[in-house]
Amino acid sequence: MLLHIGGFRLDTESDRNTPWHQLIPRxxxxxxxxxxxxxxxxxxxxxxxxxxYGLAVAAIAVISQVRLLDLIKRVAVEFLFVGLxxxxxxxxxxxxxxxxxxxxRITTEGLTVLGSVSLKMLLCLTMLNILVLTTSISxxxxxxxxxxxxxxxxxxxxxxxRYIQVLVDEINCMKKAAQSRNLFAQARGKRxxxxxxxxxxxxxxxxxxxxxxxAMLARGYTGxxxxxxxxxxxxxxxxxxxxxxxxxxxxxxxxxxLRSTFN
Amino acid sequence: xHHNPISIQNVSYSYPDGTQALNQIHFYIHATExxxxxxxxxxxxxxxxxxxxxxLLPQTGTITIGELPMTADNLPAIRNFVGLVFQNPDNQLFMxxxxxxxxxxxxxQGLRGEALERRxxxxxxxxxxxxxxxxxxxxxxxSGGEKKRVAIAGxxxxxxxxxxxxxxxxQLDPRSRxxxxxxxxxxxxxxxxxTHDLDLALELCNRTILLSQGQIVYDGETHAIxxxxxxxxxxxxxxxxxxxxxxxxxxxxxxx
Numbered sequence: 369m370l371l372h373i374g375g376f377r378l379d380t381e382s383d384r385n386t387p388w389h390q391l392i393p394r395x396x397x398x399x400x401x402x403x404x405x406x407x408x409x410x411x412x413x414x415x416x417x418x419x420x421y422g423l424a425v426a427a428i429a430v431i432s433q434v435r436l437l438d439l440i441k442r443v444a445v446e447f448l449f450v451g452l453x454x455x456x457x458x459x460x461x462x463x464x465x466x467x468x469x470x471x472x473r474i475t476t477e478g479l480t481v482l483g484s485v486s487l488k489m490l491l492c493l494t495m496l497n498i499l500v501l502t503t504s505i506s507x508x509x510x511x512x513x514x515x516x517x518x519x520x521x522x523x524x525x526x527x528x529x530r531y532i533q534v535l536v537d538e539i540n541c542m543k544k545a546a547q548s549r550n551l552f553a554q555a556r557g558k559r560x561x562x563x564x565x566x567x568x569x570x571x572x573x574x575x576x577x578x579x580x581x582x583a584m585l586a587r588g589y590t591g592x593x594x595x596x597x598x599x600x601x602x603x604x605x606x607x608x609x610x611x612x613x614x615x616x617x618x619x620x621x622x623x624x625x626l627r628s629t630f631n
Numbered sequence: 632x633h634h635n636p637i638s639i640q641n642v643s644y645s646y647p648d649g650t651q652a653l654n655q656i657h658f659y660i661h662a663t664e665x666x667x668x669x670x671x672x673x674x675x676x677x678x679x680x681x682x683x684x685x686x687l688l689p690q691t692g693t694i695t696i697g698e699l700p701m702t703a704d705n706l707p708a709i710r711n712f713v714g715l716v717f718q719n720p721d722n723q724l725f726m727x728x729x730x731x732x733x734x735x736x737x738x739x740q741g742l743r744g745e746a747l748e749r750r751x752x753x754x755x756x757x758x759x760x761x762x763x764x765x766x767x768x769x770x771x772x773x774s775g776g777e778k779k780r781v782a783i784a785g786x787x788x789x790x791x792x793x794x795x796x797x798x799x800x801x802q803l804d805p806r807s808r809x810x811x812x813x814x815x816x817x818x819x820x821x822x823x824x825x826t827h828d829l830d831l832a833l834e835l836c837n838r839t840i841l842l843s844q845g846q847i848v849y850d851g852e853t854h855a856i857x858x859x860x861x862x863x864x865x866x867x868x869x870x871x872x873x874x875x876x877x878x879x880x881x882x883x884x885x886x887x
Contacts, residue, residue: 424722468720506731530725533771537721579722586684586715587736588707 381434381501387604388432393507394514394598395605399428399612400499407491412484416492416626420619422610425495434501440495443490447492450489456482488566505529514598523591531577538572634819636662636712638791642692644678644851652678654845656692661792666828667832667853668825671867675861676797676825677718679842683795683823684715691735697792711740714786718798720778721771729755729773729781730766736789754788756805758814774809793821829871833857841866
């Protein structure tokens, strides 16, 4: 979720007033995590369960009125990264051989695993992106803190988010400096310059990060960004959690009922 | 306001690479004084400023801020007492919007609700920025002068008794520089201003401390030091422009 360096503001849809946005951040995080864990922990091949969860994720996307194009763009970038890692599962042994070329063979087991994991990943990424699009980083981190995530971990996440902006600033600065001297004119030169930029980035961001940290300390920073008093959960938050919980359970029950019917 | 907010006695500091940045620094600053800290690059100005806010702790000697000795336990109170404005506002503005950045300090002090809003608005008005207009703007998209003002507002919102400024007029255009000088002149707090802008020092500060190689080589009247061309040259400085021009009106300048 932190890879969208071009458009750095992550919570582009946090200003809306929808039933999803009316939930306090803690509830939104809990709903998202419940669904993500349910999706991820469902054993491979339970397609019907994921169909139920997919409908739940789609319903949240519709209710929260996130821009579909933004959501797809973000999910696509992230899916590309993780998808490459997943390709290896396609060649897993077990089941019937569907296709073979030399030592490479695709089996029904491999296809089931790849399909299942890809679907899990797609649904999880979509849910998490809806959460990030609709909730500011500050609210997200404080929700995590309220949910008893270790303080140090939350502080590390806050710093990561803050320093990505520093990284972007420094890259842009060096890119402009290189462009102004025509260093991007040739393809070979371009590669060389990008290599050097990456090298200097480590040194420069280290220094700049230190200065920013000092500025934060100078204004009383103690490890977590300050936040206004956390909002109290209301009846609608409890209702939302109950609905998500029922959906999570019904996905599993639906699968087992259908299975026992056919058996 | 504390009558003797800063006391520094025989403070020395060396960086891990062995560079002696401060050597036996000793001075007092009284309430409402406005003191210029001048010196060539690498003379130890920034290192000294970081000691005043507790970002660096003295290796030898003692620093007392108000009545608090500079120790790790007293750092939260000291940082509320001494507000530090950094040279580069880009390093200081780290929250997404102007409003969030100015509220960062007072919220760390525990302020919430109406009191927080009032203090933030006052701080923004004090630096000449309309909270309604600037509050929601992303801090990164402001002009250099506006960023500097927001950085100062962020410190003012903490209501410190001492404001320490590192090169406040660096990177500012003449109008922003003039506005900033008026602003500093209007603030009642004790101020310590590290600067290469000797005209600013001359205009705003009655007292000047000259640092060279980590040592104080002059501490006294601003007019006396800034009028001494030989002494200034000896320490890699030069007369303020307002002193160095030998004529009052441009039309009296010799034709070339």
